[in-house]
Every structure is written in structure tokens, then in C-alpha cells.
Amino acid sequence: MRLKLVIFDVDGTLVDSQADILGSMNGAFEAQGLKTPDREAILGIVGLSLDVAMLKLAPQAGTAVRAELVEGYKRTYMQRREAVGTKESSPLYPGARAALDRLRARDDILLGVATGKSRRGLDKLIEGHGLDGYFQTRQVADDHPSKPHPSMIFAALSETGMEHVDAVMVGDTSYDMDMAQAAGVAGLGVSWGYHPASALKSARAMVDDFSALDEALGQLFGETA
Known part of the structure; x- marks a missing residue:
């Protein structure tokens, strides 16, 4: 596997x-x-x-x-x-929890986070949404240069023992996609966030809602045509 x-x-x-x-x-x-x-x-x-x-x-x-x-x-x-x-202050997007639950249930998938948030801010958010145990690696601004520097992804790969070809970065900004490109991993852009989809030029693929996430990941990982 x-x-x-x-x-x-x-x-x-x-x-x-x-x-x-x-x-x-x-x-x-x-x-x-x-x-x-x-x-x-x-x-x-x-x-x-x-x-x-x-x-x-x-x-x-x-x-x-x-x-x-x-x-x-x-x-x-x-x-x-x-x-x-x-x-209330930072609600999950529609479909986000269901998507995380689907991926977490798979034996072949590990989940991680790479965020400009502080560790305290991320910990509070994960606690508030009941997402403890979902993410095997958490990369935060306290420990790295700002995106789009690839340091966060390099650390996530190191912590999980993964190769760059076996990782995908999912994000809504050009910084996420440029970070992914700099780290040599596939970038999957989402269109519902804070940067217009046209700005995510480094993305290898785009999705418009979480229901399309699984298929897009499969294509990026080379599992589906």
C-alpha cells in the first residue's frame, strides 16, 4: 500500500x-x-x-x-x-469536516497542516472544532519562514517520512501553491478562499467544493485517469 x-x-x-x-x-x-x-x-x-x-x-x-x-x-x-x-468565529467551510473524516478513515492517507497561524492559534482552532488526532504533522508560523518558503512542507515530509511525490498541498492562496511548487509537491487549489482562483497559477489542479476533493487528489496521486 x-x-x-x-x-x-x-x-x-x-x-x-x-x-x-x-x-x-x-x-x-x-x-x-x-x-x-x-x-x-x-x-x-x-x-x-x-x-x-x-x-x-x-x-x-x-x-x-x-x-x-x-x-x-x-x-x-x-x-x-x-x-x-x-x-462561531472561524466556522468550517461546508463539506470540510466530511472531507477530513473521509480522508482520515483511509489507511493510505496521512493528514497535515501548514498554516501562517501561530501554534497557539492553531491549537485553539483544532480544539474548538474537535479535530484533535486528525493531523499527523502541524507546521505553524512560529517555527518557519513565511510562506511561500517551502520550509513547512519540507518539515511535514520529514516528520511523516514521506517523499515529495507522495504529498499534495491543499490551499486557497498563491502563497500555498507557490510553496508547494518550491517544495516539489503538487498543489491543489480551492476556489472558495481569499485569493481569486486566477491568482493560483502554480496549482496543478483546482476544485470548487469539498465534494470534488477526493477525485482531484486521486488524479494528482496518479490513482485515477
Whole structure:
């Protein structure tokens, strides 16, 4: 039996956290007396590590101010999550849990995560959605350069003992697909996230909903015609 690894991005791929992201950015920028970037700009940096994201959103700000923006974002995000709960603040996309359950039940599939979230943020999300035990490898921003650097995928491959030809990265942004390409693994883009599908130029395949995920993975792994 050929063992395979499916690595998921989180925000914009498994969960729709845009309300929290937009609200937390607004809180962070307001606390520094700065104008909040527009919605398109904020969603455009989803997937990047926060320090890189703030450099893109506030390039004129000094290093100290950007550090405060990062901390303000983290603080506001956690406050919002604690106020309403994970399932409300970052709901799973329709079909996401069923897809994870299907893949988890297979003996030939391992699941992983590669996200721009912090470890604390990812742990809270996994706990809130009852996904403990689903992911054999969890790669977070605390331990790696920001996407699209391939470090997260390299670590996931190393932790699971997989070869790059036996892995697929599933994500909604150009950063996910470029990271996959840089790591030499197949990138499967999803069209429901925060980057337009036209931006995912490095994706080897695209899906429009979770019901199409299994077949697309089979094709990328060379299991179906």
C-alpha cells in the first residue's frame, strides 16, 4: 500500500475566518492610530506570517510600530475568539469536516497542516472544532519562514517520512501553491478562499467544493485517469 500525505492550509481553506481577520486587523491598526487597510488588501495577505503581512500592509511604519501591530492583532483575535467561540468565529467551510473524516478513515492517507497561524492559534482552532488526532504533522508560523518558503512542507515530509511525490498541498492562496511548487509537491487549489482562483497559477489542479476533493487528489496521486 502506497502511503500518501495531504497537507491543508487553514484560513480560507478549512475555515472561514475572514470576519475575525478583518476585525482583528482593524483593532490592531486603530490602536496605533493608523488607517485600517481595505478588505481586499487584508485578505490578500492571509497565509503570510504576521510580521511579513504587516510589512506589506504598513510599509511606511517603523519596526517598533509593526511589532505593535502584530501583538495588537494577536490580542484582538484571541479576544474575539474567546467572546463567541471557535465554531462561531472561524466556522468550517461546508463539506470540510466530511472531507477530513473521509480522508482520515483511509489507511493510505496521512493528514497535515501548514498554516501562517501561530501554534497557539492553531491549537485553539483544532480544539474548538474537535479535530484533535486528525493531523499527523502541524507546521505553524512560529517555527518557519513565511510562506511561500517551502520550509513547512519540507518539515511535514520529514516528520511523516514521506517523499515529495507522495504529498499534495491543499490551499486557497498563491502563497500555498507557490510553496508547494518550491517544495516539489503538487498543489491543489480551492476556489472558495481569499485569493481569486486566477491568482493560483502554480496549482496543478483546482476544485470548487469539498465534494470534488477526493477525485482531484486521486488524479494528482496518479490513482485515477
